[in-house]
Amino acid sequence: MGSGLPRSIRFDERVSERLTSYVARHPGWSGSSAANRFVDEALRMEDHPGVIFRDGPADRRAVLVGGPDVREVIRSVKSARASEPDLDAGMVVSLVSTNAGVPARLIDTAIRYWAAYPDEIDVWIDEVESFEEQSLLAWERRQDLLAR
Incomplete structure (x- = not known):
């Protein structure tokens, strides 16, 4: 994924733990790239x-x-x-x-x-x-x- 505008996001502790776990199971992903994917998908689902x-x-x-x-x-x-x-x-x-x-x-x-x-x-x-x-x-x- 390309770099975008930096943003500071505070996740609830449970969300942060789940994101960390997801990244650990998906080599090559970072917390930022995974969060970007899921936010993009959530916005697409909201629109569609x-x-x-x-x-x-x-x-x-x-x-x-x-x-x-x-x-x-x-x-x-x-x-x-x-x-x-x-x-x-x-x-x-x-x-x-x-x-x-x-x-x-x-x-x-x-x-x-x-x-x-x-x-x-x-x-x-x-x-x-x-x-x-x-x-x-x-x-x-x-x-x-x-x-x-």
């Missing part, structure tokens, strides 16, 4: 009710409460828009909602979050698509090798 953050194999990511990753929803919306360019916005949301089994209100939540952080979500989508392409190529090479 229905979005939370979760750790996973692809690092920490925005997730819909009771639903999939925001990036998965946005990827579906982009796919629906590309496949059905004549649908209006409400019909795209309805199509994604039906196909993904995710309520339309959560689709709208993901879209609002993406609108605020498009570069972040689009980079994640690009990374997933690149991984999928590489996995498919590796599978095809294995099939070619083993073919008669």
